[in-house]
Every structure is written in structure tokens, then in C-alpha cells.
Amino acid sequence: MSADRVLLIDDEMEFVEVLAERLRARGLEVEVAFSGMDGVKKSQATKFDAVVLDFAMPGMDGIHALKALLAGTPELPVILLTGQATIKTAMDATRLGAVEILEKPTDITTLMEKIREARTRHGVRAAERVRRQMQETR
Amino acid sequence: MAETLSENHICEQEVLYFSRVLSGQCHEMANALNIARELCGLHEDIFPRAREGHADAVEKLGSLAHRMQTQIDRCHAIVRTLGHFAHSADGTRLGCDVREIVERALFFAARQVRLRQAELQAVVPAGDVQLVECNPFLLQQAIHAGTELLLEGIGQSRRITVGLTPETAGAVVTLASADPFVCNDAAPALLAEITATVQAAGGELRETPESGGGLKFFIPYCRRGLTSADSELGIPKGTGGGCDVS
Numbered sequence: 001m002s003a004d005r006v007l008l009i010d011d012e013m014e015f016v017e018v019l020a021e022r023l024r025a026r027g028l029e030v031e032v033a034f035s036g037m038d039g040v041k042k043s044q045a046t047k048f049d050a051v052v053l054d055f056a057m058p059g060m061d062g063i064h065a066l067k068a069l070l071a072g073t074p075e076l077p078v079i080l081l082t083g084q085a086t087i088k089t090a091m092d093a094t095r096l097g098a099v100e101i102l103e104k105p106t107d108i109t110t111l112m113e114k115i116r117e118a119r120t121r122h123g124v125r126a127a128e129r130v131r132r133q134m135q136e137t138r
Numbered sequence: 139m140a141e142t143l144s145e146n147h148i149c150e151q152e153v154l155y156f157s158r159v160l161s162g163q164c165h166e167m168a169n170a171l172n173i174a175r176e177l178c179g180l181h182e183d184i185f186p187r188a189r190e191g192h193a194d195a196v197e198k199l200g201s202l203a204h205r206m207q208t209q210i211d212r213c214h215a216i217v218r219t220l221g222h223f224a225h226s227a228d229g230t231r232l233g234c235d236v237r238e239i240v241e242r243a244l245f246f247a248a249r250q251v252r253l254r255q256a257e258l259q260a261v262v263p264a265g266d267v268q269l270v271e272c273n274p275f276l277l278q279q280a281i282h283a284g285t286e287l288l289l290e291g292i293g294q295s296r297r298i299t300v301g302l303t304p305e306t307a308g309a310v311v312t313l314a315s316a317d318p319f320v321c322n323d324a325a326p327a328l329l330a331e332i333t334a335t336v337q338a339a340g341g342e343l344r345e346t347p348e349s350g351g352g353l354k355f356f357i358p359y360c361r362r363g364l365t366s367a368d369s370e371l372g373i374p375k376g377t378g379g380g381c382d383v384s
Contacts, residue, residue, distance in 0.1 A: 012169050014205070018176040025183050056165065058255045083168045104168070105175045 004119050005029040005047070009039035009065060010054035010081075019052075022108055028115070036060030040068040048076065050118040052111070053098075055082035055089060063092055070097045075125040077118030081106060148338055151331060155279040159223060162249045167216050174209040177202055219245050226274040231340060233360050236270045236277075236309045237262055240302050243281035250282075251298065254289050261301040268302075268309050269360040276339035277311075277357065280332055284313040284353045287328045291347065293317025308359050310344070314352025321348060 006028050010016045013034055020030040031046065033039035036053075037060045043051060051069060055062035066078055077099045082089065085103040093101055099121060100114050181202050187195035219242055226239070244260050251258040281300070288298050295316035303310045329346060336343045336355050345354035 012173065014209075015169065015173045015176060018173065018180055018205075022176065022180055022183060056253070058253045083165060083172065104172045108179055 004049045007048045009033045011057040036065030170209045170212040243278040247285045256296040270357045271360045272340040280335040291320040311355040319347035
């Protein structure tokens, strides 16, 4: 089984780089993006098993990035990792399709669990889509 | 032209500015602490290998200490600046160092500017302390509002320059964008607020971006003598461009 491929999107470069290093040490393949726009471009170019996305970023913020990420790949599991978690943020993000909202700081073990859960969910969603497409073509 | 704003409105704007600064700096500090936390985690991850004597792990531990120090320094700078900011609301008007006030206002405005994908360039030359007579809190608020105004009408260069120039009777704070200012719906209200805030601070708005040259605030030098209470606050005697300090 191949390693989970994860995209981290956060404008705090030092934060992203350290977190990426810690996730890599736990067996994940990690790519980083320092802006919402950069993250969306990377997700269009590469297939990821999960995206970990910050909320407050210059230019394209987390909510807009979430919309753009899911517009291209609706099954992509996106975990919102934010220091600005409010009920409204959580509701907006959930409504738009985020699979999880985590508040910074989050324990690395919890983040790993959520990424694995997201990958499983991704697999289930993808299988459902294939099944639906097969039913439609019959 | 700027309309007259009520005192109540100015008070509301003061509270709003105070809360904006606090919330922005809370986020900045949380960012630094989140990084420090991850660095501690990385330290935990690496430590077992370093203890076994792996050279790469030992080397990495050394660099981690430096990276943690950077985040601690970042938090210290925020706490120190916020402390001075909180005291700037105490009401001291005599013998305020205008350079300190401008630098503090820019420190807080930096986050907003960065989130708006713009760049803030400060041209605040080092030199003699310039003691002015003003309400430091309101001057910071006016500089912040000036930055907001320019961000609303900023062009392609996305650069705002803030300068401080000594004149015979006072100091002039200049805020300008690299491109010609583009007037928009929000500009008149913001300009009215800036005019009222600069006046309440004890200064004068000399130029507006509508005239093509950015914003210019004139703040008069401190002409009156400092009281012993002011001296206890650490205001240096015998310094200040054009300042008559007895």
C-alpha cells in the first residue's frame, strides 16, 4: 500500500515546514503550499489523499480555497486546521464539504488519525462514485 | 470634504481600533506559539536518534533551539509592543516620541497589510528623539486608518510607504501608495474619520490622497515643559527636535 499523500496549505511557512517534517517522519508523503492559490494549483496538478488547510491567509482565504479545491475534485477530503475556529467558520466549512475542522494547536497523533480517516472516507466516496457511474451507464 | 464626527463616534472608533489591534496580535502570537509547539514536537521526534549519537539528529537539535528562540523573540516583541500600546491610552500628551508612535502603529498595521497582499515600507530615519505634543493612541489610530484608506485604493504595485520628516515646528507623518490613489465608496467616510482622529490627537491633516500626494499628518513639537511625572515615565530631558524641555 502506498503512503498517504497529503497537501498542507498555510501561509505560516515555518509552521508548514515543521509540520510537514513531522508528518513525513510518520510515513506520509507531504507537499506544502504557502497560499490558497498555490494550494489549489498543486491539487490540480497532483492527486492527494487529503488536504490540510489553514483558514486565515492572504489573498485566497481558507473558505475560498476550500470551494476551489472541491470544485475540481469533490471527493477530496479537506481538513480545516485553524486558529480561528468559530461556530460560523465550522458551519461554513462543513456546509461547503470540509470533512473535519481542527483547532490549532492540534496534537500530531490526532492529526494523523484524522488524515487516515479522511483517506478511508476518500476511498469510500470514490468507490460510491464509480458505482454510481456504472449504474448510470447500464 | 470631511464631515464633523461626534465624540461618541470617535470613542467607538477608538474601541474598535483597540479591539482590532488586540485580535490581530492575538493571532500573531498564536501563530508563533503554534510554531514553537510544533518545534517542541519535532525536538521530541528527533531526540531519541540524537541520544544514540546520529550526527544529523544532533545537528538538527542545535538548529531547533535557534528556531524556537526566533518564535520566542517574536512573542516577546508582540507582548512588549502591546504593553506600550496599552499605556499609550493613559492620556499622556506631552513629550511623546513620534518615531516610537509611528513604528508601533506600523507594527500593528503590518498584519492587515500582509493579509491584503500588500507591502508596507517604513522610511523612519534614526536620529534625535522627536518629542511631540499629541495623544499617542489617537495618532496610532489615525496612521492605521490611513493605511486602511490607502489599501482600499491601492494600485498594482501594492506598496505603501510611511515616512516621518522633521519640520521646524513639528513632525510630519506621510503615508503614500506607489500608484495614484483610486477613490472608492469607502474613502469619504474613512477620510472624515482620519481628519477627526488627527485633530483629536492634537495634529492636523495637511494633505489627502485625493490631491494626489498621499496623506500628511502634522504633529506639533512639545513646546511646554515636562512635569516630574512625565520624567518618571522615562521621557528623556533635553532631547527632541525643536522641543523646549525644561
